[in-house]
Amino acid sequence: MEKPLTRVAIITSALLLAASSLHGQVDSPPFDGENLTGDKGILFWTPEQQIYGYSRMSELYPTRPITGNTTPSALPVNLSKLDGFTYAFAGAGHTVDSHMHDLRTAGLLVIHNGNIKVERYGLSHHPDAPWVSFSITKSVVSMLFGAALKDGAIQSLNDSVSDYLPVFANSSYAEVTIEQILQMASGVAWNEDYADPASNIVNLPSEQETGFRYMGNLPRVAEPGKVFNYNTGETNIAGAILRKAIGQNLSAYAAETIFLPGGLSDTANWLLDAPEGDEFAGCCISANLRDYGRIGLFALNNSKRDVSNSTLSPGWMKQAASPSAGYEGYGYFWWLDDNGGFSAQGVFGQYILVDPNQDLVIVLQSAWPAAWDSALEEQTLTFIEELARYVTAQESLGG
Numbered sequence: 001m002e003k004p005l006t007r008v009a010i011i012t013s014a015l016l017l018a019a020s021s022l023h024g025q026v027d028s029p030p031f032d033g034e035n036l037t038g039d040k041g042i043l044f045w046t047p048e049q050q051i052y053g054y055s056r057m058s059e060l061y062p063t064r065p066i067t068g069n070t071t072p073s074a075l076p077v078n079l080s081k082l083d084g085f086t087y088a089f090a091g092a093g094h095t096v097d098s099h100m101h102d103l104r105t106a107g108l109l110v111i112h113n114g115n116i117k118v119e120r121y122g123l124s125h126h127p128d129a130p131w132v133s134f135s136i137t138k139s140v141v142s143m144l145f146g147a148a149l150k151d152g153a154i155q156s157l158n159d160s161v162s163d164y165l166p167v168f169a170n171s172s173y174a175e176v177t178i179e180q181i182l183q184m185a186s187g188v189a190w191n192e193d194y195a196d197p198a199s200n201i202v203n204l205p206s207e208q209e210t211g212f213r214y215m216g217n218l219p220r221v222a223e224p225g226k227v228f229n230y231n232t233g234e235t236n237i238a239g240a241i242l243r244k245a246i247g248q249n250l251s252a253y254a255a256e257t258i259f260l261p262g263g264l265s266d267t268a269n270w271l272l273d274a275p276e277g278d279e280f281a282g283c284c285i286s287a288n289l290r291d292y293g294r295i296g297l298f299a300l301n302n303s304k305r306d307v308s309n310s311t312l313s314p315g316w317m318k319q320a321a322s323p324s325a326g327y328e329g330y331g332y333f334w335w336l337d338d339n340g341g342f343s344a345q346g347v348f349g350q351y352i353l354v355d356p357n358q359d360l361v362i363v364l365q366s367a368w369p370a371a372w373d374s375a376l377e378e379q380t381l382t383f384i385e386e387l388a389r390y391v392t393a394q395e396s397l398g399g
Contacts, residue, residue: 036060047367047369050348051125054106057286061272062276063286064272065251065269066264066268066270066287067251067252068255069260069266072266072294075111076114076116079116079117080110082095100122104366104367105123105349106366107121107131107363107364109293109362110361111361112360123367125289127289128267130288132271132350133292133344133346134348134350135346135347136344138235139344140344141282142182143257143317144253145182146312146313146317147311147313149312150313151246153247159178160176161174161177161237162175167209168215172188173216178238180225181234181238182320183324183330184327188215188218189220204232206273211233228330232282238282242281249278249279256311258295258298259291264287267288268285269286270286271285293352293361296362300354300356300361304359321342340356341353341355347371348370348371349368349376350365362384362387364384
């Protein structure tokens with residue numbers, strides 16, 4: 001479903017940046033005698049720590065609640081019969097249960113034509129519990145830009161970064177546009193290799209203004225808009241632009257423009273860079289499984305038509321899910337596939353996949369043993385494709 005791209009460093013680096021700035025800020029409850037917010041941080045939790053911690057981010061780190069609905073929107077349940085479902089991978093057959101066991105899946109949700117067709121839980125996860133999304137958050141931020149355009153807080157995606165953040169005047173970012181930031185195509189030099197002690201991601205200061213001054217001294221190496229180069233630091237720029245434009249924090253704006261109108265529940269939260277600080281624009285909204293499904297439905301509905309009462313700018317999702325000049329597999333903080341679908345993805349196996357052509361949303365919450373693994377990704381995408389085919393075929397037969 002997804003165009004190939006090596007993304008181990010790409011996606012994990014955002015989390016490294018977040019985790020590095022949070023060490024020692026909040027006392028956490030002990031887990032097997034260890035402090036989950038200690039020096040190793042969330043990227044290096046054991047399997048048992050993942051299960052405990054991914055649903056308890058608000059207990060471990062500073063977060064801000066995202067206001068939702070006391071009574072979330074109804075999702076009709078019409079479950080598919082999965083007794084006959086199997087898929088083949090690496091010479092072996094797999095069922096839904098074996099897949100969830102082998103790939104450490106905490107939540108699986110399939111919504112087709114507005115109905116829940118599959119809803120399963122594993123790893124002691126349950127329907128009301130939030131689960132950290134990691135870089136899925138970037139795609140939510142993309143929709144916040146669509147809302148800011150609709151509200152007039154941002155006049156145009158052709159506005160330059162320095163229009164909103166004067167710290168970047170007279171820097172390589174001075175003429176870079178908001179659109180180019182959303183497409184990860186600023187043309188500014190950036191090394192995202194977190195294993196390299198000399199890389200930009202390792203040396204980027206966690207304090208925002210200091211970090212921006214660091215980035216403002218980086219040279220331009222390509223024409224803006226022409227070359228895709230995933231840059232975690234630029235998600236911070238995106239978040240700062242939004243905050244400056246809308247005049248409030250990102251959690252409040254997400255509640256106003258996505259969570260409340262999208263029918264999401266009142267259980268989500270967003271990771272902050274410090275107590276009462278700013279949200280990480282590139283990481284770590286936590287929400288329950290059905291609310292991730294509702295995020296997918298919100299994006300789906302806005303991609304299929306111009307919704308009359310939408311909080312997003314007309315045509316936003318079509319624009320956000322269009323191939324960029326720098327890389328055809330990426331839009332505005334959304335990953336694109338070859339068949340008109342798009343997805344939000346996070347490390348350790350988090351997915352929201354949206355297929356407007358089939359009126360389909362598939363959500364996976366996971367605790368993979370590695371942040372990103374090409375074999376696990378390949379198996380997951382195979383599973384998703386085969387499950388989507390099975391569910392939609394059953395629907396056409398009235399099952």
